[in-house]
Amino acid sequence: xxxxxxxxxxxxxxxxxxxxxxxxxxxxxxxxxxxxxxxxxxxxxxxxxxxxxxxxxxxxxxxxxxxxxxxxxxxxxxxxxxxxxxxxxxxxxxxxxxxxxxxxxxxxxxxxxxxxxxxxxxxxxxxxxxxxxxxxxxxxxxxxxxxxxxxxxxxxxxxxxxxxxxxxxxxxxxxxxxxxxxxxxxxxxxxxxxxxxxxxxxxxxxxxxxxxxxxxxxxxxxxxxxxxxxxxxxxxxxxxxxxxxxxxxxxxxxxxxxxxxxxxxxxxxxxxxxxxxxxxxxxxxxxxxxxxxxxxxxxxxxxxxxxxxxxxxxxxxxxxxxxxxxxxxxxxxxxxxxxxxxxxxxxxxxxxxxxxxxxxxxxx
Numbered sequence: 505x506x507x508x509x510x511x512x513x514x515x516x517x518x519x520x521x522x523x524x525x526x527x528x529x530x531x532x533x534x535x536x537x538x539x540x541x542x543x544x545x546x547x548x549x550x551x552x553x554x555x556x557x558x559x560x561x562x563x564x565x566x567x568x569x570x571x572x573x574x575x576x577x578x579x580x581x582x583x584x585x586x587x588x589x590x591x592x593x594x595x596x597x598x599x600x601x602x603x604x605x606x607x608x609x610x611x612x613x614x615x616x617x618x619x620x621x622x623x624x625x626x627x628x629x630x631x632x633x634x635x636x637x638x639x640x641x642x643x644x645x646x647x648x649x650x651x652x653x654x655x656x657x658x659x660x661x662x663x664x665x666x667x668x669x670x671x672x673x674x675x676x677x678x679x680x681x682x683x684x685x686x687x688x689x690x691x692x693x694x695x696x697x698x699x700x701x702x703x704x705x706x707x708x709x710x711x712x713x714x715x716x717x718x719x720x721x722x723x724x725x726x727x728x729x730x731x732x733x734x735x736x737x738x739x740x741x742x743x744x745x746x747x748x749x750x751x752x753x754x755x756x757x758x759x760x761x762x763x764x765x766x767x768x769x770x771x772x773x774x775x776x777x778x779x780x781x782x783x784x785x786x787x788x789x790x791x792x793x794x795x796x797x798x799x800x801x802x803x804x805x806x807x808x809x810x811x812x813x814x815x816x817x818x819x820x821x822x823x824x825x826x827x828x829x830x831x832x833x834x835x836x837x838x839x840x841x842x843x844x845x846x847x848x849x850x851x852x853x854x855x856x857x858x859x860x861x862x863x864x865x866x867x868x
Contacts, residue, residue, distance in 0.1 A: 531857035611782030686766035
């Protein structure tokens with residue numbers, strides 16, 4: 505088969521989607537010598553795809569995701585390639601996609617949180633953007649031969665909103681990334697860690713409010729936030745300043761692979777207080793680095809983490825503070841990390857690649 509993968513968001517600078525493409529393509533390259541893969545990449549990306557076998561070809565597709573240009577240029581390029589199948593790893597599927605395709609839907613969070621607070625646009629432009637989002641997602645889901653989701657929770661979300669498409673859903677969970685050796689960093693002795701975007705649904709303001717209320721036994725803890733500096737991170741930084749937490753919160757910015765490993769391994773706990781998630785990959789990566797997790801008490805995180813986390817009410821600062829105190833107990837940490845090993849045994853990119861390869865070939 506000739507399979508196209510839209511890899512324009514390849515690279516860790518594209519956060520979760522970038523990680524998904526990096527790990528998936530690397531894993532497919534290790535197991536699949538039968539199919540021919542054409543990877544559409546944006547040459548302006550920092551991350552470049554290297555060291556792939558001869559049945560993988562890279563083709564330039566220098567059009568920004570979410571743009572009008574991609575709706576025009578991408579179908580023209582795909583017509584020239586004439587693939588048997590296209591894999592869109594995100595919902596941004598061109599309306600005129602000319603070949604059968606599968607699409608990965610990582611979450612439907614915007615369906616649940618269509619808030620103007622989650623944008624820098626004016627209210628009119630934002631609500632227009634939301635309407636376009638609903639249209640694009642709906643077309644992608646209805647036209648796809650298969651819909652790949654990363655958790656049962658996301659699958660159920662799709663069924664709730666698009667019940668006629670239930671039979672097309674295939675659940676292929678994510679796995680920890682290929683975490684390499686750490687690097688030497690000057691870090692606080694005690695800190696909690698969060699990695700990723702600071703979007704409103706990530707609920708990191710809860711952590712700041714809890715820090716403001718901590719009892720004496722938690723006074724020496726810091727909070728490190730790792731993630732690209734954008735308007736949402738700037739808002740969080742401003743909120744920390746308003747609460748008088750400048751000395752307690754470290755806004756790290758983007759971290760290299762080596763930095764991230766070190767940050768994970770030395771954290772007292774990884775925090776995921778989100779109001780919504782598609783999977784919670786950062787928490788799984790923390791477990792892989794031997795760091796316990798404190799997570800929001802929401803269904804998807806129970807599904808992914810099982811018994812390997814302390815779950816807290818994502819609306820309660822007091823609940824979070826109690827978890828911070830509990831996580832310092834050595835027996836509690838031992839139990840959580842033991843459960844984490846059970847979680848990790850079922851997750852690998854090799855398994856993802858084999859499932860994806862089968863899904864591709866089944867569409868032929």
